[in-house]
Amino acid sequence: MNYYEEECYSSFNIKPWLKLRRFFKPYTKKLIGLTILMFVTALMDLSIPLFQKYAVDSFIAKNTMEGLNSFIGVYAAVLITMALAVTLFIRLAIVVEMHIGMDLRKEIFEHLQNLSLSYYNTTPVGYILARTLSDTNKIGSMIAWGLVDVFWSFAYVIGAFIAMFMLNVRLTLIVGLVVPLMAVITVYFQNKILFTSRQLRKVNSKMTASFNEGITGAKTSKTLVIEDKNLMEFKKISSELELSAVNLSRINALYIPIIVFFGSVLTALVLARGGILAMDKIIQIGTLSAFLSYAVNIFEPIQQLARTFAEIISLQANIERVMDLLEKEPLIKDREDVIRVYGDNINPKRENWEEIQGEIEFKNVTFKYPDGDEEVLKNFNLHIPAGTNVAIVGETGAGKSTLVNLACRFFEPTEGEILIDGKDYRERSQLWLHSNIGYVLQTPHLFSGTIKENIRYGNLDARDEDIMEAAKIVSADAIINKFEKGYYSHVGEGGDRLSTGEKQLISIARAILANPKIFVLDEATSSVDTYTEKLIQKGIEYLLKGRTSFIIAHRLSTIKRADIILVVNNGKIIERGTNKELIAKKGHYYNLYTKQFEEERTLEVLQ
Numbered sequence: 001m002n003y004y005e006e007e008c009y010s011s012f013n014i015k016p017w018l019k020l021r022r023f024f025k026p027y028t029k030k031l032i033g034l035t036i037l038m039f040v041t042a043l044m045d046l047s048i049p050l051f052q053k054y055a056v057d058s059f060i061a062k063n064t065m066e067g068l069n070s071f072i073g074v075y076a077a078v079l080i081t082m083a084l085a086v087t088l089f090i091r092l093a094i095v096v097e098m099h100i101g102m103d104l105r106k107e108i109f110e111h112l113q114n115l116s117l118s119y120y121n122t123t124p125v126g127y128i129l130a131r132t133l134s135d136t137n138k139i140g141s142m143i144a145w146g147l148v149d150v151f152w153s154f155a156y157v158i159g160a161f162i163a164m165f166m167l168n169v170r171l172t173l174i175v176g177l178v179v180p181l182m183a184v185i186t187v188y189f190q191n192k193i194l195f196t197s198r199q200l201r202k203v204n205s206k207m208t209a210s211f212n213e214g215i216t217g218a219k220t221s222k223t224l225v226i227e228d229k230n231l232m233e234f235k236k237i238s239s240e241l242e243l244s245a246v247n248l249s250r251i252n253a254l255y256i257p258i259i260v261f262f263g264s265v266l267t268a269l270v271l272a273r274g275g276i277l278a279m280d281k282i283i284q285i286g287t288l289s290a291f292l293s294y295a296v297n298i299f300e301p302i303q304q305l306a307r308t309f310a311e312i313i314s315l316q317a318n319i320e321r322v323m324d325l326l327e328k329e330p331l332i333k334d335r336e337d338v339i340r341v342y343g344d345n346i347n348p349k350r351e352n353w354e355e356i357q358g359e360i361e362f363k364n365v366t367f368k369y370p371d372g373d374e375e376v377l378k379n380f381n382l383h384i385p386a387g388t389n390v391a392i393v394g395e396t397g398a399g400k401s402t403l404v405n406l407a408c409r410f411f412e413p414t415e416g417e418i419l420i421d422g423k424d425y426r427e428r429s430q431l432w433l434h435s436n437i438g439y440v441l442q443t444p445h446l447f448s449g450t451i452k453e454n455i456r457y458g459n460l461d462a463r464d465e466d467i468m469e470a471a472k473i474v475s476a477d478a479i480i481n482k483f484e485k486g487y488y489s490h491v492g493e494g495g496d497r498l499s500t501g502e503k504q505l506i507s508i509a510r511a512i513l514a515n516p517k518i519f520v521l522d523e524a525t526s527s528v529d530t531y532t533e534k535l536i537q538k539g540i541e542y543l544l545k546g547r548t549s550f551i552i553a554h555r556l557s558t559i560k561r562a563d564i565i566l567v568v569n570n571g572k573i574i575e576r577g578t579n580k581e582l583i584a585k586k587g588h589y590y591n592l593y594t595k596q597f598e599e600e601r602t603l604e605v606l607q
Contacts, residue, residue, distance in 0.1 A: 016319035023103055024143055030096050034148045037089040042155035044082035046163060049293035051075050053167075056286030093144040101140030108132050108325060113345055116331035117410040118370060131325045135318040142315050146308045153301035153308070160294045160301075167291045168283055171274055175295050178266045182259065183302050189255040190306040194314055196251060200244040207237050263299055270295050331370060332412055334429050342429035354428075356436045357421045358386040358517040358548035360407055365416035367406060376402055379416070380573070384564070386421075386517075389544050391551045391562035393592060398568045400552045404520055407550060409433050438516030438543065444507035446495030451480055452487040454495075454506055458513030470513040474539030476505040501532030508539040519549040521558075556593065565589065 024031060051071075059068060108131065164172045214221070214230055221230055274288040334344065343349035362382040368375045376399060384390055392400045405411045406418060409425055417424045425433055438458075446454045455467045462470075467487070471477040479502055483489035495503045511519065521540060540558070543549070551558055559565060560579045567575035567582070567589045575582055575589050582589035 013316055016316045016323065019323045020139070020319050023100055023107075024096075026103075027096050027099060030092055031143075031148075034089060034092050034096065034144070035151050037085045037092070038148050038152040039155050040085045041082055041089065042152050042159060044078055044085065045156060045297075046159040047078055049290035049297075050163070051078070052293060053284075053286035053290035056289050057284045058286075061285060089148075093148065097140040097144035099140075100143055101136045104136040104139060104322060105132055108136070108322070110346065111326055111328075114330050115328060117405070118331050119328065122371070128325070131321055135322050138315060138318050139322065142311065146311060146315075149304055149308050150312075153305040156301040157298060157305070160298045164291055164294050167287050167294075168274075168277070170277070171270055171291050171295075174269050174273060175266065175298070178262060178269070179298060179302065182262050182266075182299065183306070185255075185258060185262070186303050186306040187309075189251065189258075190303075190310045192251050193248065193255070194310040196244065196248045198314065200241070200248055203237065203241045203244050207234075207241055210234050210237050259299065259303070263296065266295055267292065332409065332430065335426070338427065338429055342432050344429065345431050348429070348431050353432050353435075354421075356433075356517045358436075359419075359421050360384040360518075360548060361419040361422075362406075363417050363419060365406070365413045365418060367402070367411065367414050369411075375414070377406075377413075377572070382566075382573075382576075384548060386548055387546050388564060389549045389551065389562045391559045391565045392568055393552075393559060393565060393589065394568035395592075398570065399572070400568050401522070403566065403568070403573075404522070404550045404552065408437055408439070408518075408520065436517045438511035438514050438519045439522070440504065440507050440511055440520070441522050443500065444495070444503045446491045446498070446503055446506060448491070448493055450485075450488050450490055451483070451506060454491060455487075455510050455513055458510035459515070462513055466513060467509075470509040471506075473512055473542050474505050474508045475535045476502075476509050476539075479505060499532075501529060501536070504536055505532070505539070508536060508543070511543060512539065517547060519543050519547045521549065521551045567592070 051074075055071065058071075059065060112128070112132075161172065161175075164175060210233065214234065221227055270292055271288075274283065274291060277283045278285055278288050334342070341349065341352050343352075360382075361384065362380050365377055365380045366375055367377040367380075392403060394400050402411075406413065409418075409430055412418075412426065417426075419425070420428070420433065447457065452464070452467055455470060456462055458470070459466070468477065471480060471487075480486055480489070489497075491497055491503075491506075495506075498506070537558070544561075551562060562579070565575075565577060565579060565582055566573050567587075569588060575585065575587055577585070579593075583593060
């Protein structure tokens with residue numbers, strides 16, 4: 001799936017910022033403190049040229065040192081005050097940036113826990129990570145630094161014009177003619193720079209993705225002999241990157257000389273006119289020196305204003321993306337009255353939970369996927385007594401997972417109802433049901449950490465003895481003890497230090513520790529060797545005893561033991577019955593069975 005980066009705003013819009021205000025509201029006092037510190041810093045900055053004027057006019061021009069000590073003391077006090085203000089500002093800004101970013105990430109992560117499975121099926125992981133990490137960092141940084149910089153820049157520009165006006169009105173008029181022109185040029189170029197930088201970042205992201213695919217897919221590329229194709233695509237992206245970088249360099253190369261030129265022109269005009277006024281004794285040399293400092297220094301805050309305002313406009317898209325994620329409603333939500341009794345995912349009220357038996361019944365269930373128009377199930381009925389083993393078979397893409405996803409409430413019926421122990425499962429919380437389900441995936445996921453920690457996820461209150469017992473049941477302990485650190489061995493990111501079979505054994509041990517009333521096996525033995533499959537089958541046999549189970553599998557050894565077999569084709573159940581009954585029908589299942597029997601017999605001969 002290709003997720004594009006949304007186009008950024010081209011003008012200021014207050015709506016995204018209003019959505020964000022609840023995140024910086026807890027830090028209002030700190031933000032006010034930052035603003036005050038910035039105003040203090042701006043005032044100190046504005047006072048420096050006045051000290052310069054006083055030093056020239058009172059000491060240098062008069063060739064005297066009378067009062068110099070007092071001057072140095074006051075000047076030093078101002079510098080120390082400014083240094084303290086800057087130090088406090090930096091410390092406070094870092095705190096605000098970190099806290100706002102952390103609050104955003106915490107709320108996003110908590111919200112992600114409540115989103116339905118369908119969201120993760122349709123949204124790339126990279127897109128979610130970008131919202132959670134990159135966008136939140138930018139927002140926190142802008143609130144802590146950018147917005148306060150705007151206040152400083154405004155304060156300095158206004159203060160500088162007031163100071164220049166008080167020093168000399170005629171010279172201020174000269175500055176007033178040149179500065180607006182420079183401001184317009186600066187705003188124009190900053191927007192161009194921002195737009196080009198954005199294009200550069202997009203192309204750079206494409207290059208990173210190309211690098212990633214080239215490295216992770218190196219083996220596939222070699223087997224398909226497509227190195228030339230990959231190289232051509234990479235060269236194309238490199239050319240785009242080079243073009244964007246050159247365009248950015250050209251804009252900067254044009255912008256900087258223009259600013260320097262106008263700055264030099266303004267300096268020359270102030271010096272020329274100010275020099276005449278000084279020679280005519282209308283103004284003092286110190287006044288000219290101070291005025292010149294203001295005229296030159298005013299360019300930086302103007303550029304800062306233009307740059308920050310452009311970044312604020314650009315950041316609005318980041319805010320919208322983050323808020324869009326936070327406002328994303330789960331496809332499946334518990335009702336308020338259910339939450340009051342059973343709690344939610346974050347604050348469960350387990351004391352009110354009934355013990356589950358595992359009886360499942362589909363009553364007149366009609367279902368279509370949220371993004372689809374075709375009804376996958378229509379008026380479907382199925383009764384599964386507690387403790388029944390149900391095998392679901394069918395070709396790849398037949399829709400085997402639909403029934404399981406409905407039974408597990410990862411999706412809900414469009415019409416009809418699904419009963420758990422005789423009661424519509426919407427009358428109880430999702431967590432109540434999910435806490436009683438053990439799920440072993442075809443490609444099981446392990447969390448970063450040790451083997452023991454991963455098994456313990458089945459029951460966080462389990463003792464070490466319980467963890468080891470669960471591993472022994474599936475004979476995983478023999479494999480675990482081969483590792484140097486045994487149960488304390490780290491599995492790596494996603495369990496990448498273990499083989500598929502080893503991960504499946506640990507995931508089954510985890511399911512055993514959870515002791516679920518409903519068990520789902522999703523083709524867990526379809527990608528492992530025969531020896532590992534035997535170990536897995538041993539664990540599965542243990543799990544199936546006395547539990548309602550759904551088995552999505554291709555292996556006959558697993559299917560034949562089921563109490564009922566459902567044959568799925570094009571999202572519909574076309575046959576149902578026991579292994580013996582379905583073979584006798586000589587229908588779709590019979591053909592699948594015969595084909596699978598021949599494949600497994602051939603495999604046994606080869607082995």
